[in-house]
Amino acid sequence: MSATVAPRRRTHGGGLFLPIGASLLLMFLLLAVFGAAIAPYDPTAQDLLGILDPPSMQHWLGTDEIGRDILSRVIVGTRITLAIAVISVFLAGVTGVCLGLLAGHFGGALDRAISLVTDLMMTIPSLVLAIAVVSAIGANTTGLVTAITISFVPSLARLVRSRVLELRELDYIEAARAIGMRHARILLRHVLPNAVSVIVIELSLMAGQAVLVGTALGFLGLGVQPPAPEWGAMLGSSRQYLETAPYVAMAPGIAVSLLVLAFNLFGDGLRDRLDPNQ
Amino acid sequence: MIRLLLWRLALIPVTVLAVVTVLFVIFKTIPGDEATMIAGATATQAEIDVVRHQLGLDRPLLVQYVEHIEGLLHGDLGYSPTFRANPLPRILERVPATLLLTASAIALTVIVGIPAGILAASFQHHWPDFTVSAGVVALLAVPNFWLGMMLIALFSVQLEWLPSIGLSGPASLVMPTIALAARLIALVGRMVRGVVIEEQRKDYVRTAYAKGLARPRVLYRHVLRNALIPIVTVIGLQAGYLLGGSVVVERLFAWPGIGDLLLTAVGLRDYTLVQGITVLFVIGFLLMNLLVEMLYRLINPRLR
Numbered sequence: 248m249s250a251t252v253a254p255r256r257r258t259h260g261g262g263l264f265l266p267i268g269a270s271l272l273l274m275f276l277l278l279a280v281f282g283a284a285i286a287p288y289d290p291t292a293q294d295l296l297g298i299l300d301p302p303s304m305q306h307w308l309g310t311d312e313i314g315r316d317i318l319s320r321v322i323v324g325t326r327i328t329l330a331i332a333v334i335s336v337f338l339a340g341v342t343g344v345c346l347g348l349l350a351g352h353f354g355g356a357l358d359r360a361i362s363l364v365t366d367l368m369m370t371i372p373s374l375v376l377a378i379a380v381v382s383a384i385g386a387n388t389t390g391l392v393t394a395i396t397i398s399f400v401p402s403l404a405r406l407v408r409s410r411v412l413e414l415r416e417l418d419y420i421e422a423a424r425a426i427g428m429r430h431a432r433i434l435l436r437h438v439l440p441n442a443v444s445v446i447v448i449e450l451s452l453m454a455g456q457a458v459l460v461g462t463a464l465g466f467l468g469l470g471v472q473p474p475a476p477e478w479g480a481m482l483g484s485s486r487q488y489l490e491t492a493p494y495v496a497m498a499p500g501i502a503v504s505l506l507v508l509a510f511n512l513f514g515d516g517l518r519d520r521l522d523p524n525q
Numbered sequence: 526m527i528r529l530l531l532w533r534l535a536l537i538p539v540t541v542l543a544v545v546t547v548l549f550v551i552f553k554t555i556p557g558d559e560a561t562m563i564a565g566a567t568a569t570q571a572e573i574d575v576v577r578h579q580l581g582l583d584r585p586l587l588v589q590y591v592e593h594i595e596g597l598l599h600g601d602l603g604y605s606p607t608f609r610a611n612p613l614p615r616i617l618e619r620v621p622a623t624l625l626l627t628a629s630a631i632a633l634t635v636i637v638g639i640p641a642g643i644l645a646a647s648f649q650h651h652w653p654d655f656t657v658s659a660g661v662v663a664l665l666a667v668p669n670f671w672l673g674m675m676l677i678a679l680f681s682v683q684l685e686w687l688p689s690i691g692l693s694g695p696a697s698l699v700m701p702t703i704a705l706a707a708r709l710i711a712l713v714g715r716m717v718r719g720v721v722i723e724e725q726r727k728d729y730v731r732t733a734y735a736k737g738l739a740r741p742r743v744l745y746r747h748v749l750r751n752a753l754i755p756i757v758t759v760i761g762l763q764a765g766y767l768l769g770g771s772v773v774v775e776r777l778f779a780w781p782g783i784g785d786l787l788l789t790a791v792g793l794r795d796y797t798l799v800q801g802i803t804v805l806f807v808i809g810f811l812l813m814n815l816l817v818e819m820l821y822r823l824i825n826p827r828l829r
Contacts, residue, residue, distance in 0.1 A: 370540055370807050372764075372765040376803075378788070379548070379800075381791070455666070462668055463670060463773050466670050468792070489674060489678050489682055490682050500674065508663075512662070
């Protein structure tokens, strides 16, 4: 691994990143909750007389290879993609934070063991790791969530560990230890709150990555299986119609990009606002 | 530096052994009987038993593990149902295509990312800067496979300039390279912009201008030299993305590399092949990290 981590640079628009990211996320959240009610058609209803239709008044974004309304599929698919990203990042967050806290706070053999495992996991490129996990568990939602979670845990554990090591040197933690406070209380009441901003920023950026990994696996046929309207899987099946009907591949791709953009802007905006190291 | 290099090289087999062990445990504990899968759906119980015995799957796990490791030391990955043999030669013949793709992605990153960052820094808060920064934000959000699809729709279908699949001459390299490099270009561009802006404010730059050096000379001889370190860092940190991303890009463009083969192996449930290629990716990743670290020490004399 490289010796030092280069600092991230602030780009401009920092002040706008957070509100834009937050409103985009809110929009996707509303689509995820009310998608089925908003969608003009049933996302799985086929119409074999109108396949690969270009955008029209009836079907604003056209229809796919078996005549399903693309707009409806993109809207309803929001819930799947968002849920997979949020659940896997949540699971990775809980696991990574626990491992990082334990390794950083207690040090010694426990730290060495945890660091060994995370270092080992980080020697496998994360998408390759995810593919291997999916191939072992099976190409379904459980396999997908497990794969994304596992590939995110090591870097998060490492981040939290280094933050804890920083904090541990500070006087107030030492004072807490000196007055005989229990480890659990020190960790939860004093260490964790001071690591929260770093963790939240990282989780937000990870959620964007989770969307990219999840849809990539869907695209490869290793994620959510058809006929579920998952964006990556929709893009995967539209690949063979690029010659005749490229518009089929437009909407799901734009949806993925916007969702990733939302998480990235939100994460970067939060960093600009919260991170004192800037 | 040589000692460090040797030490790191010596660590690689240890890491690989650990990864091999973890993969062995995972793929031995997943549900489903290997012999049944290899014998095929129509096989009788007797045939399955023959396969089980021939492949040594009826022996204790520990014995299988030791033989697995012994085999690996002799370049034998095990029995691959897809190729009905040790798949190593079939994997190795696909390595050059993957190397070509990742190397050209890194080259494109350097060629486009660095000038874009310099351009943005030179016109800070003016339209070239806004364009580059907007491009960075966009490229970081767009999935590489969708970018590739849009390139195919434009350059293969509409304009008929470039072939959309396979490896056939330099033209076929263009779109896969762009799709794979896009994220890296964005990261490097952003990093270069930040570093150049920061470095420009420093005393040595003012001194260089004061003694009458021209702007390009200051930029390339002084500023960029210091910017090289974070650039190498970014590329190094993204080595994992490059290798993982190559899997997706190879599938999209039917590129004859090991990533494409990995997906075929997953589809056929050929676990020998999956494990073999995963280990190869790990070795590639470790070597890339080593290379980055050596490069790092080369361009940063303080670390020597």
